[in-house]
Amino acid sequence: MTLEAPGVTFTELAGGSHPITATGTSTAAFLVSKIDSADKHKQLQLLSYNSTTSEANSLTDAEKAAVKGFFDNGGSNCYLVKDIDTLKNLPVQIVASPSSKIAMLADLAKHCADMGDRMLIISTDDEKKPENLMQLRNNITSVGSNKYVAFYFPWVRPAGSASAVSPVGHVAGAWARVDGERGVHKAPANVSLDGVTDVSVSLAPGDVGTWNEQNVNCLRVVPGRGVVVWGARTAEKGEPDWTFLNVRRLVSFLESSIKESIQWAMFEPNDERLWSSLRRDIGAFLTAQWRHGALKGSTAAEAFYVQCDEKTQQQAQAGTVLCNIGIAPVKPAEFVKISIQQLTS
Known part of the structure; x- marks a missing residue:
């Protein structure tokens, strides 16, 4: 730099700090049976529900309902995947499968624990039999992945539909919405679900307390607010530090942000x-x-x-x-x- 006249000059130099960049918290992945009729996709990224009509044209009704519920409730980015091996390479923090059987859900729970940066949302495969959820919960949590799993009950009834569907997509969207509005540290509870009008099983306060003791998060109808998420626990009962899912998700967020930066x-x-x-x-x-x-x-x-x-x-x-x-x-x-x-x- 040549100085030609008296005065004050500035030279910009590279700083010694390396600011840590926050990683994402609300990208979801839905495990589905088949994405498109030609079966050419092992994974597909969606930024809106409209994409399901053109690119993801082979989803089941349950899978479509989950994806729609995700976007209706504040989600903005998700992947459709066919297998866990594909899931390992995706930058997701929320995992759900509206139609997987117990064995697959156990594998997904183990996957989330192994990765350490994502959580699995689960609901029962029969909306009118609470005992099925307890059987499912016992089978899933036996793999030792409890703090990376969140259970929800009961199913929800979409607007204009007589049939109930799994709430996993709607809940995933609510997680994403709360992340965006308040941050991943805020418990995604006491929030209304959009696009649904009722639940498949009405829960009295005593029922909610019973399920809460089992670390199952309830969905209930609150007058004037619609269907509301009434719980924010992981499936972990043995380690108090990991009781609340927002704590688990916050720690995963901090770990991944620091590690990458x-x-x-x-x-x-x-x-x-x-x-x-x-x-x-x-x-x-x-x-x-x-x-x-x-x-x-x-x-x-x-x-x-x-x-x-x-x-x-x-x-x-x-x-x-x-x-x-x-x-x-x-x-x-x-x-x-x-x-x-x-x-x-």
């Missing part, structure tokens, strides 16, 4: 300069999440910590950089208790 650190000199860069970048990202309401605490120090220094490296194997990260996720107010006292004059 610190690839630059590979093969860098393993010294204090690297450790301080990781502390700075991860700390800045988590601070932004705390300010957005995803983490609790009156200060950032109460919301999370990032340890990456000489002490943590003593715990790591040679050639490994170890970062210890702790967070305080916000859990939903599942029960709200109000005490009213009548005062006498």
